[in-house]
Amino acid sequence: MLKIGVLASGRGSNLQSIIDSIESGELEAKVELVISDKEGAKALERANNQGIASKYINPKIYDSKEKFEQAMIDALEEYEVDLIVMAGFMRILTPYFVRHYKNRVMNIHPSLLPSFPGLHAQKQALDYGVKVAGCTVHFADEGMDTGPIIIQAAVPVQEGDTEETLAKRILKEEHRIYPQAVKLYAQDRLEVKDGKVIVKAVKS
Known part of the structure; x- marks a missing residue:
């Protein structure tokens, strides 16, 4: 079964649409972890309400974007996720992260x-x-809102x-x-x- 990690900064309504599709049986997958760069993000609350593991990672405590992203990678790998889904994640991922998960990050x-x-x-x-x-919906690459288009x-x-x-x-x-x-x-x-x-x- 596909294991999903979600990156979200806000209310997480797209996260909820994926959860709903899983619960209805339309999507055979499991959201393993929700990560947010905002401590009070609604997406974290949604995860908690569904019994999904959630993690707030404070970007301000890291002295580089790569170190912040490594903390995200460490968390995602702990849960052995197959696909990363960006659901209103308001940060541009660096080449470091995107290359680590080439064609495995959706936005x-x-x-x-x-x-x-x-x-x-x-x-x-x-x-x-x-x-x-x-x-x-597209695969994220090293540009802003670029990358191979999946569906429109x-x-x-x-x-x-x-x-x-x-x-x-x-x-x-x-x-x-x-x-x-x-x-x-x-x-x-x-x-x-x-x-x-x-x-x-x-x-x-």
């Missing part, structure tokens, strides 16, 4: 990448005047949308496609080739 971003990376993706989309926004969902922009209203509709799609991406990984159906993700057919 979700509220835009149709490669458009509108970084913060405030929904505002970027509205400012640009796009007619379709959305969200993307389109969300039409409505007249009068604000950053908040658009974000709310995009979040609903995030909750739908993130568990799907994890499921494809659990089924060993994802192959990265020449920087692109190939979704393999279901084995008969």
